[in-house]
Amino acid sequence: MKMSLLPRLTAGLAALTLAPALAFGHASKTETTPADGATLTSPPAAIELTFDTPVRVTLVRLMDGAGESYEVDYTRGQPVTAFTATPGDLPPGEYTVEWRGLSHDGHPTSGSFSFTID
Amino acid sequence: MPQFLADLDGLTALMIAAKAGGYLCALVAAGTVAFTALASRHAVMLIGVRRLAALAALVGLLLVGAQIALRAAYLGGSTLSAAVDPMLLGLVMDGQLGTASIVRSAGLAAILLLPFDLKLTDLLAAAGGLAVAASFALVGHALGEPRWALSLLVTVHTAAIAYWVAALPGLLLATRQVPQLTAAGLFDAFGRSALAVVAVLVVAGGLLAWLLIGSLQALWTTDYAMLVVFKLVFVAGLLGLAARNKLTLTPRVQAGDPGALAALRGVVRVEIAGGRRDPDGDRDVDHPDRAARLIPLTQAAALLPRARLSAVGDGDRAAADGGGHAGRPGCTGPPAM
Numbered sequence: 001m002k003m004s005l006l007p008r009l010t011a012g013l014a015a016l017t018l019a020p021a022l023a024f025g026h027a028s029k030t031e032t033t034p035a036d037g038a039t040l041t042s043p044p045a046a047i048e049l050t051f052d053t054p055v056r057v058t059l060v061r062l063m064d065g066a067g068e069s070y071e072v073d074y075t076r077g078q079p080v081t082a083f084t085a086t087p088g089d090l091p092p093g094e095y096t097v098e099w100r101g102l103s104h105d106g107h108p109t110s111g112s113f114s115f116t117i118d
Numbered sequence: 119m120p121q122f123l124a125d126l127d128g129l130t131a132l133m134i135a136a137k138a139g140g141y142l143c144a145l146v147a148a149g150t151v152a153f154t155a156l157a158s159r160h161a162v163m164l165i166g167v168r169r170l171a172a173l174a175a176l177v178g179l180l181l182v183g184a185q186i187a188l189r190a191a192y193l194g195g196s197t198l199s200a201a202v203d204p205m206l207l208g209l210v211m212d213g214q215l216g217t218a219s220i221v222r223s224a225g226l227a228a229i230l231l232l233p234f235d236l237k238l239t240d241l242l243a244a245a246g247g248l249a250v251a252a253s254f255a256l257v258g259h260a261l262g263e264p265r266w267a268l269s270l271l272v273t274v275h276t277a278a279i280a281y282w283v284a285a286l287p288g289l290l291l292a293t294r295q296v297p298q299l300t301a302a303g304l305f306d307a308f309g310r311s312a313l314a315v316v317a318v319l320v321v322a323g324g325l326l327a328w329l330l331i332g333s334l335q336a337l338w339t340t341d342y343a344m345l346v347v348f349k350l351v352f353v354a355g356l357l358g359l360a361a362r363n364k365l366t367l368t369p370r371v372q373a374g375d376p377g378a379l380a381a382l383r384g385v386v387r388v389e390i391a392g393g394r395r396d397p398d399g400d401r402d403v404d405h406p407d408r409a410a411r412l413i414p415l416t417q418a419a420a421l422l423p424r425a426r427l428s429a430v431g432d433g434d435r436a437a438a439d440g441g442g443h444a445g446r447p448g449c450t451g452p453p454a455m
Contacts (some may be wrong), residue, residue, distance in 0.1 A: 056209060059193065100192065100193050
């Protein structure tokens with residue numbers, strides 16, 4: 001069965017625009033504190049992201065293994081190479097940090113990492 | 119299913135759809151302005167062509183707004199409230215997308231005037247078409263160095279593609295609204311102008327590829343360059359088929375063959391509907407408008423940001439794409455404008 005024009009165009013454009021986008025996303029090299037996969041003996045005093053070029057972080061989301069969100073204090077939208085967010089008291093468990101922002105060249109970028117508190 | 123399609127979430131799919139639709143509408147609007155020059159002697163047809171340009175411009179404007187709101191929504195965590203968050207909208211407008219959106223919107227707004235019989239309508243619409251083409255040079259490739267050369271080449275390349283893309287609905291109108299010989303004249307005129315357009319596409323595209331890729335070795339060592347090679351092979355094949363069609367069906371219409379115009383209309387309709395046989399039973403793949411219909415797909419690749427090229431082959435890509443130390447997937451982004 002033949003597809004009509006619109007789905008064909010959309011699918012084609014999606015393939016050609018998305019494949020490279022997902023393959024070569026505009027990300028600066030990042031380091032995180034805590035490190036991805038780290039196991040901590042106490043809750044982290046801060047969550048830090050380090051970029052090699054300025055990034056305007058617009059969202060930081062901290063969730064535990066059950067998907068429950070925890071509040072994090074941070075300043076949005078400032079172009080920084082060292083970003084810090086402050087979490088509240090965290091009980092032992094596994095946590096995932098997701099972040100989004102605009103990279104120095106104006107493209108959206110995002111990332112995530114996990115850590116465990118024993 | 120390719121992994122990148124499996125990774126799609128709803129918002130990203132919407133962003134891609136808005137981007138694809140926005141590209142198409144902008145190209146049709148700008149290209150139709152140029153196509154009015156071919157149709158300028160045929161008042162009845164001109165009305166339809168002008169309305170088509172205005173409609174494409176209107177939808178294009180809406181999609182520009184949608185792109186901005188969707189980008190803000192993404193930055194704010196894929197929520198509806200983020201799409202109208204003034205701080206996030208300000209951030210988006212402060213970047214490449216904002217600048218390109220302002221220029222493109224101004225151009226599309228000028229094209230919206232085309233159906234109205236005002237004194238400076240044609241001039242404003244022509245300037246609008248140029249602004250739309252130039253807006254593609256404000257994102258992606260053209261932001262690299264040498265900036266002025268890349269900007270000029272992307273603008274010219276985009277304008278040529280827009281003209282070709284917009285010719286399809288314009289030629290379809292011709293088969294319906296004007297006498298056969300007049301339609302034949304339009305097809306012939308388009309065929310002649312298409313030769314110049316192809317020359318522009320080849321020269322501008324070749325220079326862009328040379329400036330962006332830089333070496334023959336890159337043609338098989340970078341994914342982006344392989345997309346360019348795919349595009350070149352694809353377009354070369356289409357152009358070969360288009361040349362064959364120009365030498366067959368169009369001369370029949372010019373010769374007054376009673377069935378030729380219907381056949382031509384059928385071919386154009388098939389081009390729009392996609393991929394069936396024309397009324398004469400010939401495969402339609404040899405019509406130049408097929409190239410026009412598909413060129414936006416390859417143009418999408420051509421407009422990908424230069425930074426992606428630099429990322430290819432980077433030995434640290436896993437680290438760059440990882441959100442943390444362990445190269446964990448997740449440091450990526452939705453498609454740029």
